[in-house]
Amino acid sequence: METAERFRAAVEKRDLTALDDLFTDDIRLYSPVKFTPFEGKPMVLGLFGVLLRVFEDLRYVGSLEGTAETSADGTEAPSAILPFRAVVDGRQIHGIDLLQFDEAGRVKEFTVMVRPQSAVQALGQAVLAGLVADGLVPDPAA
Numbered sequence: 238m239e240t241a242e243r244f245r246a247a248v249e250k251r252d253l254t255a256l257d258d259l260f261t262d263d264i265r266l267y268s269p270v271k272f273t274p275f276e277g278k279p280m281v282l283g284l285f286g287v288l289l290r291v292f293e294d295l296r297y298v299g300s301l302e303g304t305a306e307t308s309a310d311g312t313e314a315p316s317a318i319l320p321f322r323a324v325v326d327g328r329q330i331h332g333i334d335l336l337q338f339d340e341a342g343r344v345k346e347f348t349v350m351v352r353p354q355s356a357v358q359a360l361g362q363a364v365l366a367g368l369v370a371d372g373l374v375p376d377p378a379a
Contacts, residue, residue, distance in 0.1 A: 240342045241317035244334075245297050251289045257282055260344050265309065267348040269332075270361030274308075280373065281347070287367030291360070293324040307337055307346050314338055314345070325363055330356040 240259055247255035257278070265274040266281045275284050289295075297319050305316040314337045323330045332351035339345040351357055368374040 240338055240344060241300060241302070241319060241336055244336060244344065245300070245319060248285075248289070248295065249297070253282055253286055253289070256285055261339055264344060265346050267308065267346075268364075269349055269351050269357050270364060283371060283373045284364070284368070287364055287371060287373075291325055291363040291367055292330075295321060295323040297321045305335065305337060308348075309346065315342075325356060326359040328356045328359045330360065 243255065244259055246252075247259065260278050260281060262278050263276070264278055264281050265276050266284060267274045268284075275281050299320045301318040303316055304313040306312070307314050316335060316337045319334045319336070321330075321332050321334065323332070330351050331353075332349060335348040335350070336344050337346040337348075351360060365374070365377075369376045
C-alpha cells in the first residue's frame with residue numbers, strides 16, 4: 238500500500254509534515270502505555286513529535302498487508318503491519334505498527350504494540366515526559 242510506504246519513509250526521515258498528509262483529521266492512535274486512544278490529528282502529530290525524539294535507532298524490518306477489523310465500528314479496513322526495532326533509554330524494543338486506512342488511503346486508526354514489558358515501561362515514562370515538556374498533557378506530579 239502506498240500510504241504504508243510513505244508512512245515508513247516519513248518516520249525514518251523524522252518528517253512530521255509528511256505524516257500530517259497521511260492522517261485523517263479524526264485519527265485514533267492506540268498506545269501500549271495508555272488505556273484510551275490518542276485522538277485527532279493535532280494530538281497524534283504531537284505524540285509523533287515526541288516519539289521521533291524518544292526512539293533511537295528506529296528501523297522498520299518488514300511489512301504485511303491485508304485487512305483488519307477497526308476498533309471504531311467493527312468493519313474491516315485495508316491495513317498494513319510494519320514490524321520495527323528501536324532503542325528507548327538503553328532498552329531494545331521490538332514492536333509493530335498496525336495502520337488502518339480510510340477509503341482515500343489515509344491512516345484513520347493506528348495501533349502500536351511493543352515488547353518486552355521493561356521496554357513498555359521505559360517507553361511510557363519517556364513519552365509522558367515528552368508530552369508534558371511539549372505542553373500536550375498536564376504534569377501528573379503538579
